[in-house]
Amino acid sequence: xxxxxxxxxxxxxxxxxxxxxxxxxxxVLHPRAVRRHLAGGVDFAARLTGxxxxxxxxxxxxxxxxxxDAGSLLGHxxxxxxxxxxPEGAPDEKHLRIRIRFADAVGTELRFVDxxxxxxxxxxxxxxxxxxxxxxxxxxxxxxxAFDDAAFHTxxxxxxxxxxxxxxxxxxxxxxxxxxxxxxxxxARLHYDRPTATLTRPKSAxxxxxxxxxMNAALAQGGTSFDSLYVNVNxxxxxxxxxxxxxxxxxxxxxxxGTAMARRPWMNRSSYxxxxxxxxxxxxx
Numbered sequence: 649x650x651x652x653x654x655x656x657x658x659x660x661x662x663x664x665x666x667x668x669x670x671x672x673x674x675x676v677l678h679p680r681a682v683r684r685h686l687a688g689g690v691d692f693a694a695r696l697t698g699x700x701x702x703x704x705x706x707x708x709x710x711x712x713x714x715x716x717d718a719g720s721l722l723g724h725x726x727x728x729x730x731x732x733x734x735p736e737g738a739p740d741e742k743h744l745r746i747r748i749r750f751a752d753a754v755g756t757e758l759r760f761v762d763x764x765x766x767x768x769x770x771x772x773x774x775x776x777x778x779x780x781x782x783x784x785x786x787x788x789x790x791x792x793x794a795f796d797d798a799a800f801h802t803x804x805x806x807x808x809x810x811x812x813x814x815x816x817x818x819x820x821x822x823x824x825x826x827x828x829x830x831x832x833x834x835x836a837r838l839h840y841d842r843p844t845a846t847l848t849r850p851k852s853a854x855x856x857x858x859x860x861x862x863m864n865a866a867l868a869q870g871g872t873s874f875d876s877l878y879v880n881v882n883x884x885x886x887x888x889x890x891x892x893x894x895x896x897x898x899x900x901x902x903x904x905x906g907t908a909m910a911r912r913p914w915m916n917r918s919s920y921x922x923x924x925x926x927x928x929x930x931x932x933x
Contacts, residue, residue, distance in 0.1 A: 652823030653866035661881030662704035665733040672751030681745035684770035708822025729767025789823035801852040812840035832858040834894035
């Protein structure tokens with residue numbers, strides 16, 4: 649699933665190409681693409697037609713476009729979802745699920761393409777804070793100016809969990825997924841199973857700094873693309889995968905000490921780490 653940098657790249661593209669435009673015609677070409685819109689595809693298309701799009705917004709991995717009726721169009725990219733801005737009349741993509749034509753003469757349309765159909769679009773009411781109601785429980789992300797570093801440290805200490813589990817807990821800190829958790833932990837020299845209760849305030853601040861650094865670095869390179877499924881709104885891939893220090897590097901030398909990087913199964917995923925730089929926590933008798 650795309651993480652914060654990839655979703656932010658898409659958000660910026662929507663801000664440039666979609667903000668201020670009005671939906672003129674909406675086609676739902678596959679019912680799974682609107683399954684989170686409980687009223688169904690016909691209702692989705694009818695309600696969206698004629699609405700004016702605001703500036704795309706994001707919290708963590710969640711992306712939405714405010715609408716002039718006070719609701720929001722929420723996009724969930726899933727494993728392979730793509731929001732593409734294409735010229736009108738361009739050939740349809742093989743896995744095109746939703747098409748939004750605009751009531752203007754710009755000559756582009758918004759398409760939702762999803763090979764695996766795990767993602768989708770849906771319409772929601774907003775909370776007083778301007779969030780779609782279904783994501784009101786999602787925590788702020790570390791690039792949000794209002795993120796509370798001190799509260800994050802306190803919550804870490806109270807969770808009684810391990811550090812990677814905490815980083816992936818979207819109710820604690822949003823936007824961090826498996827790739828960037830492994831990268832930040834490598835930079836902080838922390839093992840993924842380190843208990844959060846053992847983190848000092850300086851160490852949690854250091855870790856948070858590395859989370860921000862790795863995400864900003866990924867943003868500068870358009871995100872991480874391991875295949876053709878993640879692209880920006882113009883269909884272009886990111887290239888941060890060339891700069892990874894931990895994720896996907898099993899057996900390759902650590903960029904810091906030269907030790908062969910290791911991989912371990914972890915919560916139906918994998919964790920990549922350096923056995924020398926990121927020592928596992930001691931097990932107490």
